[in-house]
Amino acid sequence: GAVVSQHPSRVICKSGTSVKIECRSLDFQATTMFWYRQFPKQSLMLMATSNEGSKATYEQGVEKDKFLINHASLTLSTLTVTSAHPEDSSFYICSARDTGTEYGYTFGSGTRLTVV
């Protein structure tokens, strides 16, 4: 089945630095990928929709200058958290849809970001 790889699984960074998270579709092409944020014991909140070759679409309240999304190829989308602060610490999950399958998206395994 469709596989989405997300890297790194865990990252710790210092306040003020930037960190990049990668999301790859391994066996299919994804023109659209999605980035979610999940706080402890809470649900997934959609942050943005990543579109290959064009600008990402951000959900209301998400700072696009802080959460930079690049979808340069049909198999790779990246999320860069710029000038990270402790409140950015969270679990970030990407997902993508294999158009060759029935409805339903495949999720990456997530990235736990800790900003110290």
Next chain:
Amino acid sequence: AQTVTQSQPEMSVQEAETVTLSCTYDTSESNYYLFWYKQPPSRQMILVIRQEAYKQQNATENRFSVNFQKAAKSFSLKISDSQLGDTAMYFCAFMKLLTSGTYKYIFGTGTRLKVLA
């Protein structure tokens, strides 16, 4: 705006027993999709079952089945013969087609299920 409500934050069930997780949603659309996802401690989101709104027949996947009541906007998940590996967070999700041609998930707040030995 669409909303998805899971009124049971936590539930427990004895191994081999049956448990039902509830989910209600609100939408004015007629064509949509509903899903149940499982998130075990590994945090990997795993698709459990899906239902197309235009289908009257309830979806089933082995020990998992749904009770889809479109008029009542209810979409409950029944887990039969519960196993220890079913212990996880379960999210109900509504998917709609956007004008851009892509799809968007809206997730419920989740139900933490614990299967007891």
